[in-house]
Amino acid sequence: MNNQPAQHQSRIGATLARHREAGTMALVGWQTIGFPTIESSRTLVPALIDGGFDLIELGVPFSDPQADGTTIQRASFEALRQGATLSIALDTVRILRSDGITAPLIFMSYYNPILSRGLERFAIDASEAGVDGLIVPDLPAEESDALIDALDRVGIDTIFLVAPTTPQPRLRAIAARARGFIYCVSLTGVTGARQALPSDLPEYLARVRSFTNLPLAVGFGVSRPEHVASLRGIADAAIVASAIIDRMEHTPPETHVQELRSFAKSLRNAADGVS
Amino acid sequence: MATVSPSTRAATPAEATRPGRFGPYGGQFVPETLMPALAELIDAYDVARHDPAFTATYDTLARDFIGRPTPLYHATKLTARAGGAQVYFKREDLAHTGAHKINNALGQGLLARRMGKERIIAETGAGQHGVATATVCAMLGLECIVYMGEQDVHRQAPNVFRMKLLGAEVRPVKSGSRTLKDAINEAIRDWVTNVNDTFYIIGSVVGPHPYPTMVRDFQSVIGRETREQSLAQIGRLPDAVIACVGGGSNAMGIFHPFHADPSVRLIGVEAGGDGVSTGRHAAPLSAGRPGVLHGALSYLMQDGDGQVIETHSISAGLDYPGVGPEHSWYKDSGRATYVAVDDAGALAGFELLCQTEGIIPALETAHAIAYAAEYAASRPSSEIIVVNCSGRGDKDLSTVATRLGVTL
Numbered sequence: 001m002n003n004q005p006a007q008h009q010s011r012i013g014a015t016l017a018r019h020r021e022a023g024t025m026a027l028v029g030w031q032t033i034g035f036p037t038i039e040s041s042r043t044l045v046p047a048l049i050d051g052g053f054d055l056i057e058l059g060v061p062f063s064d065p066q067a068d069g070t071t072i073q074r075a076s077f078e079a080l081r082q083g084a085t086l087s088i089a090l091d092t093v094r095i096l097r098s099d100g101i102t103a104p105l106i107f108m109s110y111y112n113p114i115l116s117r118g119l120e121r122f123a124i125d126a127s128e129a130g131v132d133g134l135i136v137p138d139l140p141a142e143e144s145d146a147l148i149d150a151l152d153r154v155g156i157d158t159i160f161l162v163a164p165t166t167p168q169p170r171l172r173a174i175a176a177r178a179r180g181f182i183y184c185v186s187l188t189g190v191t192g193a194r195q196a197l198p199s200d201l202p203e204y205l206a207r208v209r210s211f212t213n214l215p216l217a218v219g220f221g222v223s224r225p226e227h228v229a230s231l232r233g234i235a236d237a238a239i240v241a242s243a244i245i246d247r248m249e250h251t252p253p254e255t256h257v258q259e260l261r262s263f264a265k266s267l268r269n270a271a272d273g274v275s
Numbered sequence: 276m277a278t279v280s281p282s283t284r285a286a287t288p289a290e291a292t293r294p295g296r297f298g299p300y301g302g303q304f305v306p307e308t309l310m311p312a313l314a315e316l317i318d319a320y321d322v323a324r325h326d327p328a329f330t331a332t333y334d335t336l337a338r339d340f341i342g343r344p345t346p347l348y349h350a351t352k353l354t355a356r357a358g359g360a361q362v363y364f365k366r367e368d369l370a371h372t373g374a375h376k377i378n379n380a381l382g383q384g385l386l387a388r389r390m391g392k393e394r395i396i397a398e399t400g401a402g403q404h405g406v407a408t409a410t411v412c413a414m415l416g417l418e419c420i421v422y423m424g425e426q427d428v429h430r431q432a433p434n435v436f437r438m439k440l441l442g443a444e445v446r447p448v449k450s451g452s453r454t455l456k457d458a459i460n461e462a463i464r465d466w467v468t469n470v471n472d473t474f475y476i477i478g479s480v481v482g483p484h485p486y487p488t489m490v491r492d493f494q495s496v497i498g499r500e501t502r503e504q505s506l507a508q509i510g511r512l513p514d515a516v517i518a519c520v521g522g523g524s525n526a527m528g529i530f531h532p533f534h535a536d537p538s539v540r541l542i543g544v545e546a547g548g549d550g551v552s553t554g555r556h557a558a559p560l561s562a563g564r565p566g567v568l569h570g571a572l573s574y575l576m577q578d579g580d581g582q583v584i585e586t587h588s589i590s591a592g593l594d595y596p597g598v599g600p601e602h603s604w605y606k607d608s609g610r611a612t613y614v615a616v617d618d619a620g621a622l623a624g625f626e627l628l629c630q631t632e633g634i635i636p637a638l639e640t641a642h643a644i645a646y647a648a649e650y651a652a653s654r655p656s657s658e659i660i661v662v663n664c665s666g667r668g669d670k671d672l673s674t675v676a677t678r679l680g681v682t683l
C-alpha cells in the first residue's frame with residue numbers, strides 16, 4: 001500500500017528537479033510559526049527566499065518536541081506563548097501566498113496537532129492554504145498509511161526522514177513511500193547547530209541513494225556555509241533550521257530581515273561554490 | 276510460593292490483531308532514528324522471555340533481592356471503618372525500594388545487561404522508578420542517568436538523594452511543565468542521541484511498542500501472586516481489584532492476570548488534582564481524548580489544537596497527561612472502569628491508612644485507598660476487594676506536612 005508516489009509533479013518536485021538539471025544544490029530554510037511573533041514570518045520568509053533559499057519549512061509549534069534540541073524547543077515554547085497554533089500556521093501560508101510567495105512551503109509538525117484536527121480535514125485545509133509538503137518527525141513509515149492517503153488525495157507530499165541508524169530494508173520501505181524528497185538526518189541525535197557534520201556522511205548518503213532516485217535533502221546540524229559547501233555533489237539540498245533561529249535569538253528583531261537575508265546569501269554562495 | 280516468570284503470560288485478544296496494538300491504541304510514534312532500536316528491543320525481549328536462564332535469574336532476584344512474593348494483607352480495621360466489603364492490600368510497599376517500580380526496573384535492567392548495553396537512562400516522576408532503576412544499576416554494575424522534572428526534584432527530594440547515594444546521576448529537566456512528561460521528553464532526546472550504546476528503562480506501561488507490553492509483563496507478577504494468594508488465603512477470586520493510575524503500571528500489573536476473569540471488576544483511580552471539573556487534574560481516561568504522546572496513541576489531556584495540557588496533582592507519580600495504551604483499550608472495551616480522586620480525597624485516604632492500619636502509603640497509592648474505602652462502603656461484607664498498595668509514603672512526608680500546615 002502507498003508504494004506509488006503521486007504521478008503529478010509537485011511544486012517541491014519541480015523546484016528540486018530544476019536544481020538537479022542545473023547541477024546546483026537547493027537550500028531549505030526554516031521559520032518556527034509564531035517566533036518571535038505571529039506576524040514575523042510574513043517578512044522573514046520572503047527575506048530567506050530573497051537571500052537564496054528555495055524551499056521553506058514552517059515549524060508548527062508543539063508542547064512536546066521530542067526530536068528537537070534546545071534551540072527549536074525554545075522557539076517552539078515561545079511560539080506557543082505567543083498563541084501560535086496549527087490554524088495560525090495555515091493562516092500564515094494563506095497570507096504568504098496572497099503576498100505572492102511561490103516557493104514550496106513545507107510544514108514540519110509533530111503528529112498530534114495533525115491528528116487532533118483530523119487527517120482529512122488537515123489535508124483539505126492545508127492544500128487550500130497552499131501547503132506543498134508535510135514532515136512529521138514522530139511518524140515513522142509503519143504508522144503513516146492513513147496520512148499518506150489523505151495527503152495524496154490533495155497533492156501534498158508526505159516527506160519521510162531516514163537516519164544514519166536506518167538499516168537497508170527500512171531504507172527500501174521508506175523510499176517506496178516517500179514523496180517530494182528524502183529528508184536525510186545527518187547524525188544520530190536531535191536538531192541543533194553543530195560544529196561539524198559527521199565524517200561518514202558521504203557513505204551514508206550513497207547508501208540512501210542506492211535505494212531511490214528522489215532528491216536527498218540533508219538536515220540536522222547543517223548550520224554554516226562550509227557545511228553547505230561540503231554537501232555539494234553528494235546531496236540535492238541542504239536544510240538549515242536551528243542556525244536560523246540561533247541568529248534570530250542573538251540579534252534584535254528589527255534587524256532580522258537584514259540578518260536572515262545576508263545569512264541566506266552566505267549559504268547560497270557556499271551552495272554555488274562562490275567564495 | 277514460587278514467583279512466576281514473565282514468560283507465562285498469554286497474549287490478549289487485542290494484541291493478537293497486531294503486535295503493539297491494544298484495539299486502536301499503542302503503536303510506535305517515534306523519530307526514525309529510534310525505530311531500529313525498538314526492533315532490536317522487540318527481538319531481544321522476545322528471545323529473553325522464552326529463555327529459561329533469563330527467567331530463572333529474574334525469579335531468583337525477585338525473591339532474594341526484591342523480597343517477593345509480597346504479602347496479601349487483610350486490612351480488618353480499615354474494613355471495619357469503611358463498613359462494607361472486605362478490603363485486602365497487595366503489599367508492594369514492602370518490595371525493596373518501597374514500591375512496585377522495582378519489578379520492572381529489574382526485568383529491563385537484566386535485559387539491558389544481556390543486550391550488552393552498559394549505559395542506562397530513565398525518567399522519573401515521584402522518584403520511585405528512578406530509585407528502582409538506580410538500585411538495579413548499582414547491583415548490576417551499569418551506568419545510570421535519571422531525568423527528573425525540576426519541580427519533582429524539589430517535591431521528592433529524599434528520592435533524589437537516594438538515587439545519588441546509589442551512584443546515579445540525576446539530571447533536572449527545566450523545560451515545559453518541569454514534571455514527568457518533560458522528563459520523558461528529555462530521556463527520549465538522550466536516547467535519540469546515544470541510541471547505539473544506551474538502554475532506556477521506561478518506568479510505566481507507556482511509550483512505543485514494546486514498552487507497554489514488556490513493562491506490563493514484568494509488573495504482572497503482582498497480579499499473578501494476588502490471584503494465587505486470593506485462592507489460597509480466601510478460597511476464591513476477589514470481586515474487585517483497585518489501583519491508582521499514573522502511567523498505569525501498578526494497575527496493569529495487578530489487572531492483567533485477571534483480565535479473563537469476568538467476575539473480577541477492575542477499577543483504576545486517576546488523579547483528580549483540584550477536581551476534574553476544574554480542568555486542573557491528571558485524569559486523561561476520565562476527561563481526555565485519544566492522541567499521540569511519547570510514542571503511543573492513547574487517551575491524552577490536550578487542548579483543541581492538539582497541544583498537551585499541563586497537569587496538576589499532589590502526587591508527582593500521577594502528574595502525567597497520558598496513560599498506557601492498554602488502559603485506553605480496557606476503558607473503551609469496558610473491561611475496566613476508571614474514576615478520579617482529587618488531592619483532598621487522596622490526603623484523606625493517606626491519613627485513613629496511617630490511622631487504621633499503621634501503614635504510611637505513597638500519595639499515589641492514597642488515591643486508590645480513598646476510592647477503595649468509598650467503594651467498600653457501598654458493597655456487602657461478603658465481597659472481597661484487593662487494593663494495590665503500590666508504594667510507601669516516606670518520600671511524601673514533606674508534601675503532606677506542608678498540606679497539613681506542619682513544619683518539620
Ligand SMILES: Cc1ncc(COP(=O)(O)O)c(C=O)c1O
Nearest residue numbers: 403479521522523524525592666
Ligand atoms: C508508589 C507509586 N504508585 C504509583 C505510581 C504511578 O505509576 P504507575 O501508574 O505506572 O503505577 C508511582 C509512580 O511514581 C509510584 O511511585
